[in-house]
Amino acid sequence: xxxxxxxxxxxxxxxxxxxxxxxxxxxxxxxxxxxxxxxxxxxxxxxxxxxxxxxxxxxxxxxxxxxxxxxxxxxxxxxxxxxxxxxxxxxxxxxxxxxxxxxxxxxxxxxxxxxxxxxxxxxxxxxxxxxxxxxxxxxxxxxxxxxxxxxxxxxxxxxxxxxxxxxxxxxxxxxxxxxxxxxxxxxxxxxxxxxxxxxxxxxxxxxxxxxxxxxxxxxxxxxxxxxxxxxxxxxxxxxxxxxxxxxxxxxxxxxxxxxxxxxxxxxxxxxxxxxxxxxxxxxxxxxxxxxxxxxxxxxxxxxxxxxxxxxxxxxxxxxxxxxxxxxxxxxxxxxxxxxxxxxxxxxxxxxxxxxxxxxxxxxxxxxxxxxxxxxxxxxxxxxxxxxxxxxxxxxxxxxxxxxxxxxxxxxxxxxx
Amino acid sequence: xxxxxxxxxxxxxxxxxxxxxxxxxxxxxxxxxxxxxxxxxxxxxxxxxxxxxxxxxxxxxxxxxxxxxxxxxxxxxxxxxxxxxxxxxxxxxxxxxxxxxxxxxxxxxxxxxxxxxxxxxxxxxxxxxxxxxxxxxxxxxxxxxxxxxxxxxxxxxxxxxxxxxxxxxxxxxxxxxxxxxxxxxxxxxxxxxxxxxxxxxxxxxxxxxxxxxxxxxxxxxxxxxxxxxxxxxxxxxxxxxxxxxxxxxxxxxxxxxxxxxxxxxxxxxxxxxxxxxxxxxxxxxxxxxxx
Numbered sequence: 081x082x083x084x085x086x087x088x089x090x091x092x093x094x095x096x097x098x099x100x101x102x103x104x105x106x107x108x109x110x111x112x113x114x115x116x117x118x119x120x121x122x123x124x125x126x127x128x129x130x131x132x133x134x135x136x137x138x139x140x141x142x143x144x145x146x147x148x149x150x151x152x153x154x155x156x157x158x159x160x161x162x163x164x165x166x167x168x169x170x171x172x173x174x175x176x177x178x179x180x181x182x183x184x185x186x187x188x189x190x191x192x193x194x195x196x197x198x199x200x201x202x203x204x205x206x207x208x209x210x211x212x213x214x215x216x217x218x219x220x221x222x223x224x225x226x227x228x229x230x231x232x233x234x235x236x237x238x239x240x241x242x243x244x245x246x247x248x249x250x251x252x253x254x255x256x257x258x259x260x261x262x263x264x265x266x267x268x269x270x271x272x273x274x275x276x277x278x279x280x281x282x283x284x285x286x287x288x289x290x291x292x293x294x295x296x297x298x299x300x301x302x303x304x305x306x307x308x309x310x311x312x313x314x315x316x317x318x319x320x321x322x323x324x325x326x327x328x329x330x331x332x333x334x335x336x337x338x339x340x341x342x343x344x345x346x347x348x349x350x351x352x353x354x355x356x357x358x359x360x361x362x363x364x365x366x367x368x369x370x371x372x373x374x375x376x377x378x379x380x381x382x383x384x385x386x387x388x389x390x391x392x393x394x395x396x397x398x399x400x401x402x403x404x405x406x407x408x409x410x411x412x413x414x415x416x417x418x419x420x421x422x423x424x425x426x427x428x429x430x431x432x433x434x435x436x437x438x439x440x441x442x443x444x445x446x447x448x449x450x451x452x453x454x455x456x457x458x459x460x461x462x463x464x465x466x467x468x469x470x471x472x473x474x475x476x477x478x479x480x481x482x483x484x485x486x487x488x489x490x491x492x493x494x495x496x
Numbered sequence: 497x498x499x500x501x502x503x504x505x506x507x508x509x510x511x512x513x514x515x516x517x518x519x520x521x522x523x524x525x526x527x528x529x530x531x532x533x534x535x536x537x538x539x540x541x542x543x544x545x546x547x548x549x550x551x552x553x554x555x556x557x558x559x560x561x562x563x564x565x566x567x568x569x570x571x572x573x574x575x576x577x578x579x580x581x582x583x584x585x586x587x588x589x590x591x592x593x594x595x596x597x598x599x600x601x602x603x604x605x606x607x608x609x610x611x612x613x614x615x616x617x618x619x620x621x622x623x624x625x626x627x628x629x630x631x632x633x634x635x636x637x638x639x640x641x642x643x644x645x646x647x648x649x650x651x652x653x654x655x656x657x658x659x660x661x662x663x664x665x666x667x668x669x670x671x672x673x674x675x676x677x678x679x680x681x682x683x684x685x686x687x688x689x690x691x692x693x694x695x696x697x698x699x700x701x702x703x704x705x706x707x708x709x710x711x712x713x714x715x716x717x718x719x720x721x722x723x724x725x726x727x728x729x730x731x732x733x734x735x736x737x738x739x740x741x742x743x744x745x746x747x748x749x750x751x752x753x754x755x756x757x758x759x760x761x762x763x764x765x766x767x768x769x770x771x772x773x774x775x776x777x778x779x780x781x782x783x784x785x786x787x
Contacts, residue, residue, distance in 0.1 A: 305718035310508040311753035
């Protein structure tokens with residue numbers, strides 16, 4: 081039996097073993113302080129469908145995250161943590177619930193202080209249980225379903241507007257505009273895809289009709305793979321609405337706008353509601369004539385903000401394209417985390433959670449007042465912007481405080 | 497205004513129905529001769545649409561003209577699929593062959609996702625948004641061409657089956673495989689021809705749709721399911737029945753959309769589907785042979 085074995089079997093630390101251990105500690109402690117600070121990193125996990133059907137949009141959101149992390153690290157990291165830098169750890173959901181859960185668990189095992197993601201509401205609904213159980217802050221990105229913050233969760237936060245804020249504020253913005261233009265809106269028609277997203281929006285627009293005093297003359301859920309929507313839109317036309325609201329994805333929203341134009345649908349405006357196409361730069365670039373004067377209520381950046389302009393320039397330089405609204409969300413949510421880390425002065429996940437809950441961030445690039453969260457983790461001031469395509473560019477036309485151009489309303493081209 | 501709505505629904509239904517019919521014709525032909533249910537049919541159509549898209553984007557080939565290139569290419573592709581994937585498993589149990597085509601569909605869709613990503617692509621041609629009005633009904637030119645083109649291709653195929661030796665061999669094989677082999681028909685070769693023609697049909701359908709629809713890796717799915725309904729409606733393996741079934745499904749869909757609330761239009765189609773299976777399982781026009 082040699083020294084070490086004797087020490088182990090007796091359960092006592094011998095002199096030689098103690099000296100060895102002490103030497104190691106001294107060696108570590110002897111490193112220059114600066115070097116140690118540099119080596120410190122804060123792991124942040126992202127959970128996004130970077131492959132699969134939502135890969136394109138998820139990639140844009142990831143660009144925003146990367147841009148923010150690079151900016152934070154380049155400007156001295158988290159100062160209250162001795163300049164610690166942020167390292168992003170990847171998690172791919174492929175937009176599947178089971179992968180979302182397993183990837184979230186894996187990230188937590190790898191020691192992330194926060195998870196940002198996961199884009200789709202369906203995946204978010206399940207992942208939030210995993211983060212709650214593991215007491216890990218979960219910053220939602222892009223997911224809009226109302227029920228994600230329900231159930232007394234403590235670790236889930238949502239910066240962007242939920243379905244209710246998105247739909248009611250968009251409708252209010254439209255009514256505000258119509259009042260200014262002296263064009264009354266009495267009759268509203270709504271078309272939405274029949275999944276969770278579209279149905280949620282449809283329910284809100286229907287419920288909101290009481291408050292705002294309009295009549296929902298047609299509400300048409302449709303299958304987003306329908307190769308033809310002429311009959312549906314003829315039905316809308318026959319109901320003579322003043323406004324047609326559309327909550328849909330890319331291909332279906334395009335089909336609706338096209339068919340509405342050909343049928344001379346006769347409304348004052350086509351309004352997207354969290355629409356995946358109508359304020360999307362790629363869609364606008366590919367369909368210049370069709371998209372001109374389309375409205376969309378969506379989360380957006382504040383065009384009046386000098387910081388937003390700088391961020392857009394940095395994005396353009398890094399990725400070679402115009403920053404999209406998903407990238408803006410990714411960028412901003414990372415800075416919510418940065419702000420909380422600074423205030424927490426710790427990577428302890430419970431302390432970080434408390435710091436996020438107390439967020440009051442005024443230096444941001446969104447179209448809203450300061451970023452704050454209520455007890456359920458919902459962003460109190462989260463506000464969508466009203467966007468209109470003008471001369472081939474999506475511009476903010478409301479709320480008035482953030483507007484960069486006057487809205488064109490009513491839109492002559494839709495009037496038959 | 498109700499009359500206007502009815503007219504519009506009928507017009508839209510007929511225009512869409514032709515395309516459904518053409519997709520289903522190919523499926524029906526493959527079923528009639530090979531006795532396998534080809535789940536990869538929609539995926540082959542999707543690949544056909546990408547072929548049309550790339551020919552247009554890279555070489556400025558008009559989508560309709562591209563049929564001259566894609567139809568022969570997809571005939572060859574179909575023959576290759578049959579020879580390499582399906583024929584070696586001829587002796588396997590029927591459900592294995594079913595799973596084989598399902599696997600092929602998943603493979604093709606994911607291949608497209610890897611190669612061309614998930615975003616929507618569109619072909620913009622001068623006539624993409626051309627339309628005219630008949631009575632109160634809007635007629636979109638590319639949809640009219642698609643429906644008319646589908647009818648023409650179907651008529652051509654019908655004549656081919658009636659008048660040529662290969663066509664007669666195809667029908668013989670569908671009717672009585674053993675007898676066909678006994679009278680000296682090269683059975684594996686005719687099977688390959690059937691799969692090739694079915695694939696060419698669906699590639700043509702894809703090309704006809706591209707001017708007014710988008711191209712994406714999962715675009716075949718919506719047509720695939722409808723094609724199955726149409727084939728059952730028209731009678732499994734009944735070629736003319738498939739075309740007629742296409743018009744019925746197209747009409748049911750658009751009339752359902754015009755006069756029923758919400759998303760009932762899909763329901764109408766599947767109710768018809770279930771009723772036919774219950775009361776006329778051989779299909780409205782009788783099935784089980786390539787006519």
